[in-house]
Amino acid sequence: MTLLDFIRYEQRLTGTKIGCREGDCGACTTLVGTLNSRGVVEYHSITSCISPLGNAQGKHIVTIEGINLNNELNVAQEAMKFNYATQCGFCTPGFVLALTGFAFSEKEKNYQNILAAISGNICRCTGYKSIERAASEVVGQLEAIETDNKIPWLVAREFIPAYFLGISDQLKGINRKAKRNTNAFLVSGGTDMYVQRPQSLVETEIFLVAAAQRLKGIQIRKTKVVIGANTTVTEFWEHTAMQSMFPNLSRHLALVSSEPIRNMASLGGNLVNASPIGDMTIFFLALHSNLTLEKGKSKRQIALKDFYQGYKKCNLEEGELLTEISFETLSPYVRFNFEKVCKRTYLDIAIVNTAISVEVNDKDEIVNAHVSIGGVAPIPFYLQTTSRYLRGKTLDILTISLAAEILQKEIAPISDVRGTKEYKRLLARQLFVAHFTELFPNIFKLQDFLENADS
Secondary structure, eight states: OBHHHIIIIISOOTTSOOOOSSSSSOTTEEEEEEEOTTSOEEEEEEEGGGSBGGGGTTSEEEOGGGGOBTTBOOHHHHHHHHTTOOSSOSSHHHHHHHHHHHHHOSSOOSHHHHHHHTTTOOOSSSOSHHHHHHHHHHHHTTTTOOGGGHHHHHHHTTSSOGGGGGHHHHHHTSOOOOOOOTTSEEESSOTTHHHHOHHHHHTSOEEEOTTOGGGOOEEEETTEEEEETTOBHHHHHHOHHHHHHSTTHHHHHTTSSOHHHHHHOBHHHHHHHTOTTOHHHHHHHTTTOEEEEEETTEEEEEEGGGSEEETTEESOOTTOEEEEEEEEOOOTTEEEEEEEEOSSSSSSOOSEEEEEEEEEOTTSBEEEEEEEEESSSSSOEEOHHHHHHHTTOBSSHHHHHHHHHHHHHHOOOOOBTTBOHHHHHHHHHHHHHHHHHHHOTTTOOHHHHHHHHHO
């Protein structure tokens, strides 16, 4: 069952609300505390409606009832009250938990980041401005937080109740190991599976791999980046080496779902899900990534671009588990970009998404290029012909325009609820051009491509 249903129906803690059951509205937001290797509990916000209950094993689950200060309001609650940031109140517990969760975050305590922390919460009444004022008030009280003494500091200033001080000792006494049934259905974060098939998963024997530490972490081995398949999008985003390697990583990943979902969603799960518009799949395809698959003691490697064999079909044998994603470290000559268009700018599924890694020498010649695109084929699509054409070409308007024509011959979009096939073709062209106007603004201007198209 889901964590939300356990909280409400088994524990009778009804402050956590049922909204969309798809991770979109944030009414069910809870905090999850995980004991790290240093014996410190790290807290993140999640949407409990699509979180498997089993993933709560060994964790501290905090609902709205769990942050009460002996019938007094905590800082986030007081800020919401003072700024009249609630009307019907249905969404309020989720906002309060998200604001409280931000207090635990390692991110810089500024207004932009606290707004990102509530990006997964929707309110239908207030118009948001009163909630934004409450968020501003909360972040103002976090400017002097002692990062090395976080939980005692937050307790002393009434962000959280005093019982948080003893949680780490309680978690240390919990056995978090589970024995795998090799015939069970494997689930990691559950952020897609519990949207697609929640009822059938309740009735299916599953094995949860989200807690498997050997599948987590990011390592740089000489010239290769190796990422455990269980690594979450948030962990990838917050990794210092990844931020250095991808200077625009924050801007790119802000387009991927919302903070609570990024806190849960595993990179491996996104790849194995095989969605034709999986954001992180498109991201890693453009890095020419490889996958490591394990079955018992045997291992094999496969290029990510060869992993997809048809709609929702992967080159994955029965009993195999995706354990690692790897790609070559980016040299100073390689530039990377990710673009996405959807009906809403944030917190939405892509109509078309695309990524590129391109290496250019000091003569403006394209040494290497890898381009991927989603939403225009039954699989997450690596543009092999387009990528091959770009290699060895001069970086100019004619090259990119001809490459855009080749791209159109490679893709085969269909009309669906997200857009017509003609619209998707237009987006594919525009986003492909956007890669170059974004990465090489000294060479390309959008107007140049418009004039070239007219001629």
